[in-house]
Amino acid sequence: MPAAGQAAPAPRRSAALSEALRRCQTDGSAGLVVGWAEWPQMAASLLEDVAQATAALVWRPRQGGFWLLGTMPGAARDTLALFESLGWPARILLFPADIAVLEAALAEDAAPPALPVAATPGLIGIEERAEGMPAGTGQSLATIWRWQAGSPKLLAQRWMVEAEALPTPPGRDWAGHAHDLLASRLLEQAARLGWPGARKHKLPLLLDMPWMPPPRSLPAPPPGVWPGGCGHALVLPLPAAAEAGAWAALAADHGWQLAWAGLTPALAHLATPQRLPGRLFFAEYNPLVASTAWPAPECLVLQGGEGREALDFAAKHGSSLCSRVC
């Protein structure tokens, strides 16, 4: 271990890497740089396959990413197409013309490592931290609205979780657990303190729910009925759809409708009352959402996208928007 303030020694260049570099400098070989992959192990595995088949090398620099070096141009192009189909950005290198790019990366790899990033918050005690959060934090009251006859029409309010208020280490399961801890607080607050004071009484209330099995009972919704339209609704995380029937029966018994959160373009076909019992389907806005054919766009509620594109999409398709109020 280097002493404090002392730079770590540059990593020794292996014989295999030196040989791959020599080939890149002299031969008409090719390479591929994968700067980021959602599943790095899988990316490495796919690159290793190509490397084995073409006597190339997969180099993993300290700064991250993967380099396939010394392969055939055709193999590099095929691999590029594969990575693009997986949504992982990659860049093809044709040597020796692109040798400067590789040399710059080798120089960066030899430089002292960057300072470690701040530690990710731990998990021990996350439940106590969620419980100890002051009332009103980790939640917000958002407005659901849509364009109607050229002006915004308010449809409902959503008492929703601000999951980022309870940071967790990376991983879908921990993020889901943090969301559920905060959503459970909403249910507790509703039972103990009542519905949020800032609620507009003329609008239906949508309530974020944790992913859990249908409970034996639910709090009664606030007063107010909207015949034929969107009424008070429980916003369930999408995995709860595996018990959609039980949830629908329970919600109806207690005066609630259902809405669903977590729709993605890949699951667009579920976002219709013909598939799932509910009138509203929440999806995080991104450009892929706009290029997807939604079976019932009028039931779609876009969140996290208040830019021009999201507004245009919503206006064109009759979709709604979910805007957080600070």
Add this chain to the structure above:
Amino acid sequence: MEAAPALNRMLGSSQREALALAALARESAAAGVEQRVMHLRLSAIPSNHNRLHHQRLLREALLPLLRPTRARLYDLPSGDLVAVSPPPGEHLDLVRAVMLKLLDGEGEGAAIAQELRLPQQAAALLAVVESALGMGAGHWPAAAMPGGAEAAGAQPQAADILAAEAALAQADLSVHHRWQTICLLVDGGPGPQPLWREQRLPAADLEAALLPRQSLHATPWLRRRLRARLDKRVLAQWARPEELRGFSPSGLPLLPASLGEEEFLRLDAALPSAMRPQLTLGFSLPDILADPQAFAMARRFAGLRGYGTALDDLDAGLLPMLPEDNFGLGTVKLRFSTALLALDGPGRAALEAALPAERARVVLTGADEPIAIGWGWERGITRFQGRVIEQSLSP
């Protein structure tokens, strides 16, 4: 509908009668045909008056009353009798009166002779059949029961899961592995033909061992986290050279994200490409919906590498909700439940319309009773997994 010949060979006579009664209830409900039903709950008679000779005496008293009529008597595996007659069916009233007289002094005669009417009470009659076949409420999966019994125990916290993960790293899981066989069983064909085997860990037992007096029922994200660790342990074992020798067609249920883990990729690297199609990777609906991005990646990767894929452990009632391509997965493994027997006409039609046209892609799991095989055959399903199959395979 008559039970098919091969199924008949697997059933006792009272089981066949129970199936026939279930079919009659469904047909009556579908066609709106009225019937009067008298359910004689002989199994409920106190044991001191329910010996074999008592039952014989009761039958001898009842049968002459029914023989000259259009009533049909069904003898159920539970020992109960069910008489069904077109209306008005006054002789059923006589049967009831005789029953009450014979059981006079027991004080329970009225409860033992229960009258039902079809088609209105078809569901109740199906429940009688299910109970007689030993498929009552106790056989329902816990997840189907709102706030189910599984919820007993304190809710674990993240720290408990981290501790359980540490314990899991040292645990010997080999004793917990369970193999299930998927078989081809064709109506009128030979006995079950094994197609592939699937390895499963008894999750509930493991959770109970790792988190005593706690329940993960209400914390599904924490349960998934623990399952991710179990996946890694199982995959590490599968990648061992001794496990890969003599590799035969197999199935493995996994979380989609597990395909991105080093343990899976080690197995992937060790498995010759010709063998990969022999491994079917199963993904469950909640896991797909919980992490759609991971699932998209896993399905794509599995396709690239030539693995088989399956929609695992799907409550058959949910099938109509799913996209027609079933998320692009090759096999659809439907879980049988007795609720399927009680589906109404539109429910049955929706389910049958949603079944993949290529029935070889469908596996009916949880076939623990012959009635599941019969239900599957009625829908052209010929691939099964469950206790009734395992029993047929045992020497």
